[in-house]
Amino acid sequence: KSAGLIIEKQDITSPLQKNLHGTADIINSDATIEHLKDPKTFLLNCRSLLASGGYLLLSTPNLVTLLKRIKFLFGISPNWPIAEFFSAGESFTGHWREYTQSELSYICTAVGFKVLQTETRDVLTPWKRSGFKKNLRALIARLARLIPSAQELHYLLAQKS
Numbered sequence: 001k002s003a004g005l006i007i008e009k010q011d012i013t014s015p016l017q018k019n020l021h022g023t024a025d026i027i028n029s030d031a032t033i034e035h036l037k038d039p040k041t042f043l044l045n046c047r048s049l050l051a052s053g054g055y056l057l058l059s060t061p062n063l064v065t066l067l068k069r070i071k072f073l074f075g076i077s078p079n080w081p082i083a084e085f086f087s088a089g090e091s092f093t094g095h096w097r098e099y100t101q102s103e104l105s106y107i108c109t110a111v112g113f114k115v116l117q118t119e120t121r122d123v124l125t126p127w128k129r130s131g132f133k134k135n136l137r138a139l140i141a142r143l144a145r146l147i148p149s150a151q152e153l154h155y156l157l158a159q160k161s
C-alpha cells in the first residue's frame with residue numbers, strides 16, 4: 001500500500017461481482033489450485049478479473065517430485081493420506097489434485113491464458129540440525145535438482161491476451 005498499490009482480497013472461487021471484471025493487473029495464487037475441486041472455474045474467474053494484458057502468477061506443489069516417485073516405487077501413495085480424504089468427503093480441504101508442469105500449462109491455456117514462463121524449484125526442504133527423516137527428505141530434494149521436472153514447487157506466469 002505504501003507503494004500506491006491497491007490490494008483486493010477476494011474469493012475468486014465464487015461468482016464475481018460485475019464491477020470487478022477487468023480490474024486486476026496481477027493475481028498471485030500461492031499454493032491454492034491443488035485444494036480446489038473445480039480449478040476451471042477458478043482460472044476462468046482469474047481471467048475475468050484481470051485487465052487486458054494482466055498477469056497470473058501460480059505456484060503449486062509438483063505431482064512428480066523425486067520423493068513422490070520414490071514413494072510410488074515402494075508402493076506408497078504420493079497423494080494426501082487416504083483416511084483424511086475418504087472420511088472428509090466433500091468437505092475435504094487437502095490436495096484434491098497436484099499437477100505436472102505440462103498439466104498446469106495446459107489448464108491455463110485451455111481457459112485462454114498465454115503461458116509466459118514456467119519453472120520448478122526446490123524451496124520446501126531445508127536441512128535440519130537433527131532428524132534423519134527430514135534430512136533424508138532434504139537430500140532427496142537436493143538430488144532432484146539434477147532432474148528439472150522433479151523439484152518441489154511449480155511456478156507459472158501467464159498473461160491474459
